[in-house]
Amino acid sequence: MNKFTKIVFKKEMMDTFRDKKTIFSSIIIPIIIFPLIAFVIGLGSSDMVKESKEPVQIALLSEENNELEMFLKSNNNVNIIKTKDYRKSLDKLDVKVVVKIGEDFDEKIKNGEKPEISLIYDDTSQKSEMAKSRIEQIILSYTNHIVVRRLENEGINPQILEPVDIKSSSVSKEGGTGLLLFSMLLPFMLTVWSAVGGIPAATDLGAGEKERQTLEPLLTTKANRMSILMGKYFTVVLAGIIATIASLIGFLIATKINPEFLGESATLSIKSIVIITLVCLEMALAFSSIELAISFYARNFKEAQTYLSPVSILLMVPAYLTMFVDGRAVPEYYFHIPIINTIGIIKEVIVSVYDFKHILITTGWNLVYIALFLIVTVKMFEKETVIFRN
Amino acid sequence: MIEVNSLSKHFKDVVAVDNISFKVEEGKVFGLLGENGAGKTTTLRMLATMLKPTTGTANIGGYDLIQEPADVRGEIGILFGGETGLYDRLSARENIEYFGLLNGMTKEDINIQIEKLSHSLEMKDYVERRVGKFSKGMKQKVALARSIVHNPSIMFFDEPTSGLDVTAVRIVHKFIKELKSEGKTIIFSSHSMNEVEKLCDEVGIIHKGKMIEVSTLEGLKEKFKEENLEEIFISLVGEKNE
Numbered sequence: 001m002n003k004f005t006k007i008v009f010k011k012e013m014m015d016t017f018r019d020k021k022t023i024f025s026s027i028i029i030p031i032i033i034f035p036l037i038a039f040v041i042g043l044g045s046s047d048m049v050k051e052s053k054e055p056v057q058i059a060l061l062s063e064e065n066n067e068l069e070m071f072l073k074s075n076n077n078v079n080i081i082k083t084k085d086y087r088k089s090l091d092k093l094d095v096k097v098v099v100k101i102g103e104d105f106d107e108k109i110k111n112g113e114k115p116e117i118s119l120i121y122d123d124t125s126q127k128s129e130m131a132k133s134r135i136e137q138i139i140l141s142y143t144n145h146i147v148v149r150r151l152e153n154e155g156i157n158p159q160i161l162e163p164v165d166i167k168s169s170s171v172s173k174e175g176g177t178g179l180l181l182f183s184m185l186l187p188f189m190l191t192v193w194s195a196v197g198g199i200p201a202a203t204d205l206g207a208g209e210k211e212r213q214t215l216e217p218l219l220t221t222k223a224n225r226m227s228i229l230m231g232k233y234f235t236v237v238l239a240g241i242i243a244t245i246a247s248l249i250g251f252l253i254a255t256k257i258n259p260e261f262l263g264e265s266a267t268l269s270i271k272s273i274v275i276i277t278l279v280c281l282e283m284a285l286a287f288s289s290i291e292l293a294i295s296f297y298a299r300n301f302k303e304a305q306t307y308l309s310p311v312s313i314l315l316m317v318p319a320y321l322t323m324f325v326d327g328r329a330v331p332e333y334y335f336h337i338p339i340i341n342t343i344g345i346i347k348e349v350i351v352s353v354y355d356f357k358h359i360l361i362t363t364g365w366n367l368v369y370i371a372l373f374l375i376v377t378v379k380m381f382e383k384e385t386v387i388f389r390n
Numbered sequence: 391m392i393e394v395n396s397l398s399k400h401f402k403d404v405v406a407v408d409n410i411s412f413k414v415e416e417g418k419v420f421g422l423l424g425e426n427g428a429g430k431t432t433t434l435r436m437l438a439t440m441l442k443p444t445t446g447t448a449n450i451g452g453y454d455l456i457q458e459p460a461d462v463r464g465e466i467g468i469l470f471g472g473e474t475g476l477y478d479r480l481s482a483r484e485n486i487e488y489f490g491l492l493n494g495m496t497k498e499d500i501n502i503q504i505e506k507l508s509h510s511l512e513m514k515d516y517v518e519r520r521v522g523k524f525s526k527g528m529k530q531k532v533a534l535a536r537s538i539v540h541n542p543s544i545m546f547f548d549e550p551t552s553g554l555d556v557t558a559v560r561i562v563h564k565f566i567k568e569l570k571s572e573g574k575t576i577i578f579s580s581h582s583m584n585e586v587e588k589l590c591d592e593v594g595i596i597h598k599g600k601m602i603e604v605s606t607l608e609g610l611k612e613k614f615k616e617e618n619l620e621e622i623f624i625s626l627v628g629e630k631n632e
Contacts, residue, residue: 007491011480018479213475217537220438220468221492222460384441385401 001230004223008231012205016235022200026239030193030247038254048130055079056131056138059086059095066105068117071142078138090122096131097121099139109146183327187346188319189247191339194280195287196312197243198236202288205232206295207304215387229292229381233374236292240284272349275359279342282366286373287311293377297386315339327351335361338369391416392437392544392575396446399432406432408599409446414577414592416543419570421590422579423623429599430579431470434548437577438468451544451575464493467542469550474533478522482513482532485521486539493540500539507535510568511561527558534565545569547578551585563589583619593619597627 001009016022057079062069072078083089086098102108102116109115117139122128148158209215218228268276291308298304318339325334327347335341341362348355380386392414399407407429414420422430435441437448439459448455451465476485483504490500508517511531516524521532537545547566551559566589569576580586586593593610595603603626605613614622 004492007488011477011484011488014484015477015479212477213471214477216435216438216440216470217468217475217489218492219440220463220466221489222464222494223492224460388435388441 001234002227004227005230005234008223008228009234012201012232012235013238016201016204016239019200019204022204022239025200026197026243027246030197030243031250031253034189034247034250034254035257038257042257048126051127052130052134056097056134057081057095058131058135059083059089059098060101061086061098062101062105063103064105066101067109068101068105068139068142072099072138075138077134086120090120090128093122093125093127096125096128097135099135112150183347183350184323186251186350187343188323189251190244190276190280190346191283191343192312192315192319193244193247194240194283195315195339196240197247198240198284198288199291199308199311201239202236202291202295203301203304203308205235206292207298207301208295210296210298210387211300219387225381226378229378233289233292233377236288237284240288241281244280244284268350269352271354272352275349275354276346279345279359279362279366282363282370283339283342286366286369289370289373289377293373293380296377296380297389299389319343322347328353330358336365338365341365391449391451392420392577393449394433394437394446395448397433397436397443397448398445399429399436399441400444405599407436407443410594410596410599410601411446412594412601412604414575416575417570417573418591419566419576419578419589421586421593422577422596423581423583423586423593424579424596425581425627428596430596431548432599433596434468434470434546434577434579438466438546439463464540465542466544466546467537467540468546468548469533469537470546470548471550471552474526474529476521476529476532476536479520481520482508482517482524482535485532486536489536490539495540503539503541504535507539511535511565526554527561530554530558530561534562538569543574545574545576547576549579549581551580551582583623587619595623595626602626 055077058072058081060069060072060080073080081089081095083095086095089095090098098118098120100118100120102118105115119132119135121132147161151158151160209218219225291311294307294311295304298307318337322334322340322343325331325344325347327349328351330344330347334344335358341358345359345362348358394410394412396409396411397407398405398409410429410433412420422433424430432441436443437450437455439455439462443455450462453461453465455462477488480488486504486507487497487500490503491497495503504517508514511534513528513531513535516528521529524532545566547562550562550566554562563585566576566578570589578586578589587607590607592604592606594601603610607619610619610622611617614625616622616625
């Protein structure tokens with residue numbers, strides 16, 4: 001970094017981080033967004049988890065005493081509520097499901113006929129739907145009991161119903177479902193933040209400078225245009241990196257608030273962190289220059305914001321497209337597509353796949369974009385029609 | 391000294407400045423007088439190396455505008471527009487220091503200059519405060535200090551009093567007079583006859599990109615047999631408009 005670039009960089013860093021708007025959008029928002037999501041998800045899911053651990057509240061409609069009624073009454077997972085108007089109770093969710101046992105239930109069971117059980121529930125309510133599934137399982141355990149009894153009466157081993165023994169186990173070293181979520185959200189978040197994290201700074205350093213009318217005196221100092229531009233460029237890059245780190249901190253806080261957000265065992269090795277840092281830095285280097293170029297092209301702050309907002313939307317598309325790509329099977333051609341290649345690398349290292357050929361291809365392409373975008377930015381900054389557009 | 395030779399600037403089909411030449415002796419104040427859009431700002435932007443001339447060149451403080459733009463920049467200080475152009479989140483000192491550093495000064499020299507300038511511009515009380523909440527007059531003083539911190543021998547002022555109140559205008563006028571007494575060479579653009587009459591030794595009247603008259607104030611008055619500069623200007627520009 002030459003002397004003038006250092007002076008510009010130092011001043012811009014100080015100026016940028018004295019700006020409440022930039023601190024809010026580059027540090028505070030990325031830090032609070034994930035804990036907020038985790039908290040809201042946690043609130044919703046903990047309510048459902050609580051519900052699933054409590055006995056299912058049912059209303060029972062039965063003409064006479066029967067074996068199933070006894071079975072349900074004795075089951076600790078069932079709470080039978082007495083109600084005069086079961087439909088009203090179901091509406092209010094005082095009962096989650098109504099179990100209607102058909103006539104002559106025991107008699108029909110004894111004779112090998114099929115007595116009817118109706119489950120009345122509200123399919124617009126998640127709680128009622130969940131209760132219906134739980135009560136189905138409970139009734140199924142009762143019917144299994146009858147099947148076993150019938151087979152034994154016929155002298156048949158009930159084991160006949162289970163011709164194979166299915167045992168499942170995951171080969172994943174760590175993680176499980178948590179890791180799956182982790183590998184979906186983390187690449188998306190890191191890629192987006194490292195690319196767009198510098199936008200607030202870029203807006204202020206280009207269009208903001210024009211609007212304040214500080215660009216003209218700046219261009220008549222001894223510092224040449226390249227040094228000024230580089231000082232500003234490194235500031236935008238660093239702002240992008242700080243925003244990415246802030247979002248990572250937010251991510252960690254989110255996992256503390258609600259461990260089920262990502263799974264407790266989702267961790268990253270040092271090797272993974274180094275590779276992720278490398279590709280994210282490449283993203284920040286590439287996008288910062290293009291953001292700065294757009295900002296310098298804009299006549300004022302507002303215009304820069306209008307031009308820069310599609311950049312975020314542009315990034316969301318590949319990020320969403322690759323959301324469900326498996327880290328163990330990222331197609332080879334993905335590593336030749338901008339943005340998607342960076343997401344691909346992060347997805348791989350999360351599931352401990354370290355393919356250096358992929359890293360090399362991605363880094364190679366990213367270096368091409370960085371060089372290309374920088375050339376465009378330098379050309380733009382040297383163009384009188386861009387700098388003095390207003 | 392400033393010597394402008396056949397300077398032109400074209401923006402696509404528009405000729406903003408058309409083959410102008412003039413000379414400003416050392417220690418003199420040259421007033422560039424013209425209507426809005428006459429080409430004053432474009433001329434000053436070219437002289438300040440911000441815009442590349444389409445044709446022609448200038449010698450500024452002994453350096454060629456085209457061949458040695460970096461050296462030219464070391465010799466000049468600028469104040470463009472009535473709006474001050476400062477960084478609101480930096481203190482007055484930080485604003486001035488930034489431009490001093492970018493002009494190759496050491497921190498020690500900058501501190502000596504800030505001390506001197508904050509005394510002469512009476513801004514000692516607020517030099518350490520952030521400029522965001524300053525009044526227009528206070529900001530104007532900081533901008534003046536910023537433009538002169540590196541002690542340039544040549545100053546360019548482009549309509550430095552437009553949009554300012556009476557107090558701020560007086561600050562600028564006083565400052566320009568002080569610079570003149572220190573022997574600095576100044577080009578001052580304005581569309582106010584009164585201002586030009588008050589401050590300038592020589593006047594160049596620019597109209598539709600062309601320099602239509604260059605003379606001392608006395609020379610103009612004698613040539614047009616008219617004491618009122620405004621009348622002279624109208625008769626010159628009016629003639630060209632017809």
